[in-house]
Amino acid sequence: MQKLIRSALLSGLLMLAIPSTAAFGQWHSRLNVNESDHENNEDTRYYSIYITKTDTVEQVPVRDYLIGAVAAEMPADYAHEALCAQVIASHTYAERLHQLHMTQPDDSLPDADFSDDSSRYQAYYTDTDMRLLWGTHYEENRKKITDAVDAVGDLVLYYDNAPIVAAFHAVSPGETESAENAWGTSLPYLVSVESEADCAAPQFETVCSFSPETLSASLVAAEPSLTFPQDPALWLGACSYSDAGTVLRMEIAGSDLTGAVIRQALALRSAAFSAAYDAEQRQFVFTVHGYGHSVGMSQYGAHRMALAGASFEEILLHYYPGTELRKQ
Secondary structure, three states, X not given: OHHHHHHHXXXXXXXXXXXXXXXXXXXXXXOOOOHHHHHHOOOOOEEEEXXXXXXXXXXXXXXXXXXXXXXXXXXXXXXXXXXHHHHHHHHXXXXXXXXXXXXXXXXXXXXXXXXXOXXXXXXXXXXXXXXXXXXXXXXXXXXXXXHHHHHHOOEEEEEOOEEOOOOXXXXXXXXXXXXXXXXXXXXXXXXXXEOHHHHHOOOOEEEEEEOHHHHXXXXXXXXXXXXXXXXXXXXEEEEEEOOOOOEEEEEEOOXXXXXXXXXXXXXXOEXXXXXXXXXXXXXXXXXXXXXXXXXXXXXXXXXXXXXXXXXXXXXXXXXXXXXXXXXX
């Protein structure tokens, strides 16, 4: 079961996990906000991280890891309480994998808790990465994220005495998706909740067009058994949606495909889409809402909640109902 949940989370994150500033990933008592106090109190907790660029495993202090993870996963100009919520989500994500590694080591990473490979794990930026990303805004942005880490970096979200699968995504289609619909695994704290503010996010709606040749080639690469009729107007069939607006299944060329498979094959921003064939233009047009797998915390939704006065606790308990915050 734990391996299935780990697989579900990893598939979702990249999805995000992609860095949310580009996509996936999933986390809170307060530390002293005064940075100098941290310099005088050595952080002895580390995560073992496989660094892909150098092909090495590094022992990264938890505080440094959280700064790098939040920098990679959430825009630094988001509201402070949203950044705090992201710190806890990222900490919970990392702590869960750290604990899993102790009992069920990943054979592909025998000496590491996880990797910085954002296609499989939560993204992570080194200080050099942050300097390249932010340029002249480096000091300002790093301070914003460091302040959030120093405020809540000793907190983790728990459910039933274990760190939760702290899934998160960039923008929902207006309502978050359940883990059961997205990944086939029901989790009591990853259920659909309202996130209507996401509908005002930049690029909430995107439109992608594909020629019949491109569409068929992309889908056959994902599902080799597909056979397309000669007339493209016959390719699209019935489609079922979840209450959150994501595609559960769509009939294409006589076969039932999941929304997740179609999204991945066509590189769509989310599985919340509608599709139609324009015979005159000879194009398939996909209208897509949101960005990411839609499970767990919407980062843009968290930002909007924070701007409206919500605390990080209120944000987290909205997106992860029934969970509790514990000191780690």
